[in-house]
Ligand SMILES: Nc1nc2c(ncn2[C@@H]2O[C@H](COP(=O)(O)OP(=O)(O)OP(=O)(O)O)[C@@H](O)[C@H]2O)c(=O)[nH]1
């Protein structure tokens with residue numbers, strides 16, 4: 001199997017870094033795969049995995065804040081530009097320079113998605129990565145952040161927008177199954193997103209707009225089902241692995 005890269009994106013605190021750590025450890029131990037975790041978050045202080053490449057070797061958020069006189073959000077935007085500018089240099093370093101040595105490259109990204117994903121510069125790194133290896137994106141949803149139907153619709157729609165923005169195949173992953181706030185809504189989200197429409201109640205803008213949003217989301221969503229895991233408990237890593245495997249088959253990239 002050629003090395004494949006999985007880029008973990010998702011809202012702040014959804015568990016991207018934890019998932020990279022847990023999935024790395026699980027796939028290494030259970031499947032004997034050669035897994036290279038990569039950190040692209042310049043602001044993280046501590047990691048639960050040992051990255052093969054760490055963006056902080058080139059710059060940290062604190063460096064950028066100091067050097068350019070920026071606050072944390074401005075510094076994340078600057079970091080995203082620097083990541084784009086230096087993407088070729090980064091991709092010439094391990095693990096990207098030695099992809100034949102690895103089965104899986106798991107890329108951890110910052111939670112500031114508006115800086116990392118929604119800026120024009122973000123696509124530069126992702127397109128270069130895509131040229132270097134087979135790439136899919138895992139979009140991580142925090143099950144403990146879904147209390148109401150509007151939370152589910154918001155996070156689901158974000159998934160659609162990320163798919164449009166990156167042009168990459170997205171694997172939706174619901175994390176923190178152990179502390180899901182509203183398991184029923186999460187279940188509907190996973191099994192049958194259009195049914196969320198039936199659960200919209202009340203009047204006003206939400207009840208008018210949500211069915212339309214869900215309809216658009218359904219038309220534009222990728223071909224993959226959603227998987228629910230717990231990075232904390234290492235639950236359902238096998239399901240995540242199978243789904244990623246399917247994603248590579250859909251891309252036609254898996255041998
Ligand atoms: N209960 C529970 N907590 C989790 C799980 N995964 C992550 N967490 C916790 O959620 C918090 C955030 O986890 P991170 O892995 O740092 O999340 P992140 O998406 O990388 O965060 P940012 O990079 O800051 O956006 C930490 O306190 C984790 O221990 C899970 O499956 N279950």
Ligand SMILES: [Mg+2]
Pocket residue numbers: 016017018041044108109110111
């Ligand atoms: Mg993180």
